[in-house]
Amino acid sequence: MADRKPQNNGFSGQTQTHIPALDPPQKPKRNKYAFACAILASMTSILLGYGWRLMLGIGAIPSLFLALGTSDSKEEAQLRLVDIKEAAEIPEECNDDVVPVPKRSHGEGVWKELVLHPTPTVLHILIAGVGIHFFQQASGIDAVVLYSPKIFEKAGITSKSDKLLATVAVGFTKTIFILVATFLLDRVGRRPLLLSSVGGMILSLAGLAVSLTIIDHSEKKVAWAVALAITTVLSFVGTFSIGMGPIAWVYSSEIFPLRLRAQGTSIGTAMNRLISGTISMTFISLYKAISIGGAFFLFMGVAIVSWVFFYTLLPETQGRTLEEMQVLFGTFFKWRSTLREMEKNKKIRDNDNSNGQIQLGTTPNS
Numbered sequence: 251m252a253d254r255k256p257q258n259n260g261f262s263g264q265t266q267t268h269i270p271a272l273d274p275p276q277k278p279k280r281n282k283y284a285f286a287c288a289i290l291a292s293m294t295s296i297l298l299g300y301g302w303r304l305m306l307g308i309g310a311i312p313s314l315f316l317a318l319g320t321s322d323s324k325e326e327a328q329l330r331l332v333d334i335k336e337a338a339e340i341p342e343e344c345n346d347d348v349v350p351v352p353k354r355s356h357g358e359g360v361w362k363e364l365v366l367h368p369t370p371t372v373l374h375i376l377i378a379g380v381g382i383h384f385f386q387q388a389s390g391i392d393a394v395v396l397y398s399p400k401i402f403e404k405a406g407i408t409s410k411s412d413k414l415l416a417t418v419a420v421g422f423t424k425t426i427f428i429l430v431a432t433f434l435l436d437r438v439g440r441r442p443l444l445l446s447s448v449g450g451m452i453l454s455l456a457g458l459a460v461s462l463t464i465i466d467h468s469e470k471k472v473a474w475a476v477a478l479a480i481t482t483v484l485s486f487v488g489t490f491s492i493g494m495g496p497i498a499w500v501y502s503s504e505i506f507p508l509r510l511r512a513q514g515t516s517i518g519t520a521m522n523r524l525i526s527g528t529i530s531m532t533f534i535s536l537y538k539a540i541s542i543g544g545a546f547f548l549f550m551g552v553a554i555v556s557w558v559f560f561y562t563l564l565p566e567t568q569g570r571t572l573e574e575m576q577v578l579f580g581t582f583f584k585w586r587s588t589l590r591e592m593e594k595n596k597k598i599r600d601n602d603n604s605n606g607q608i609q610l611g612t613t614p615n616s
Contacts, residue, residue, distance in 0.1 A: 364510050364517075371580030372507075376514065378564050378579070379502040383518040385556035386498040387525035389451060390549030391490050393533040394483060395420060400534075404462060404542050405479040406471050416480060423484045427491035440497050441566040447493020448557045454486035455550035463543030498522070504567045505575055565589060 335342055340349050364372060394401065398420050399413045407413050434443055461478040468475070498518075506514035537545040565578045565585045574592065581588045 360510060360513050364513055369580070370582075371576055372510065374563070374579040374582055375505045375507075375510075375575075376517070379505055379514055379518045380521050381559055382498045382501055382564070383522040384525055385552065385559065386494055387522055387529060388549075389448075389490070389494070389553045389556060390455070390529060390546065391487075391495070392526050392529050393545070393549070394486055395424070396530055397533055398483060401458075401462070401483060401542070402480070405465055406476045407480075416483075419484060420487050424487045424491045424495075427488040428496060431492045431496050434492070435496065435500065436568065439566055439568040440501055441560075441564060441568075443493045444497045444501075444560055444564070445493075445557065447489050447497070448553055448560060450489030450492075451486055451494065452550055452553045452557065454482045454489060455546050455553055457482035458486065459543045459546035459550060462546065463541070466541060466543055501564070501567060505579065507572060507576070 332342060334340075335344070363369075364376065368376060398417050402413050402416045407416060431443070457478055461475040461482065464472055464475045465479065502518045503511070503515055533545065536548075540548070562583055563585075565575075567575060570578070577592060578585050578588055
């Protein structure tokens with residue numbers, strides 16, 4: 251602001267000049283050496299010992315990528331400014347100091363339309379958006395991830411180092427399959443990936459429940475059951491991360507109309523966190539009441555119900571516009587017939603457009 255050109259004052263005829271002392275201070279440049287110091291401190295802690303120091307030192311790796319990925323260029327600043335203007339609905343060419351921002355709605359009538367008196371379309375969308383978040387957590391992912399050391403201990407792994415290694419393998423598997431999901435989500439589609447993911451979760455939970463039940467009822471160590479328990483824990487986390495994990499957030503954010511999206515996704519997120527907290531706090535009591543194998547049989551039953559729910563109520567959203575999704579949703583279990591009708595009408599329109607282009611392109615014989 252301090253380097254702007256003087257402006258003519260229409261009242262006094264004098265020029266206005268900005269007082270540098272009143273201008274906001276320039277943002278200091280980001281010190282990338284601070285990241286290097288953090289990395290050095292973390293790596294030093296690794297050299298002093300193992301265990302928790304190793305886990306702390308691994309946290310230096312994201313700092314390294316963050317340091318390499320930062321940018322102080324003017325072009326980067328311009329891009330971020332364009333994003334801010336777009337979010338605030340300010341014209342991109344506007345560079346004024348004071349900009350009138352259009353008045354926004356504070357959600358009047360949204361909750362009434364979403365919860366109290368929803369249309370069939372909104373009700374279908376709400377059930378799908380909240381249901382996918384409910385089943386994401388009710389299938390037991392937090393029980394497996396948070397209590398994996400306890401599960402491995404029940405499976406017969408008593409060494410602390412072995413349990414730590416197996417737990418690290420769980421986190422590594424989850425991370426790798428999330429990366430795989432980012433490449434498959436738009437290629438395969440939400441619905442096929444979600445259904446195959448839940449199918450894999452059901453098989454993994456069945457294997458885990460059977461192996462833990464056998465181990466629990468055996469007086470001596472059963473090697474194949476231990477191997478099956480470890481394998482199915484990893485396969486459950488992997489199949490969850492490749493579909494159910496990311497798609498719950500993607501799908502629920504796509505289906506709500508713009509006027510209801512903020513409130514709709516907030517309800518889904520609240521359901522997600524509520525079920526997550528409930529599973530996390532009650533898992534120990536649950537497996538003490540019905541055995542650890544019985545707990546995973548219960549999660550398997552929930553996963554089966556979720557597969558049926560997704561198959562019957564959730565249409566594919568990949569490549570669909572909001573207008574098309576408004577037509578798909580609202581028919582509940584009959585969305586397939588609606589989809590076939592939409593595809594039929596689309597083909598008819600495409601044929602009409604192609605015929606019209608051919609007629610326009612022809613010229614009469616002279």
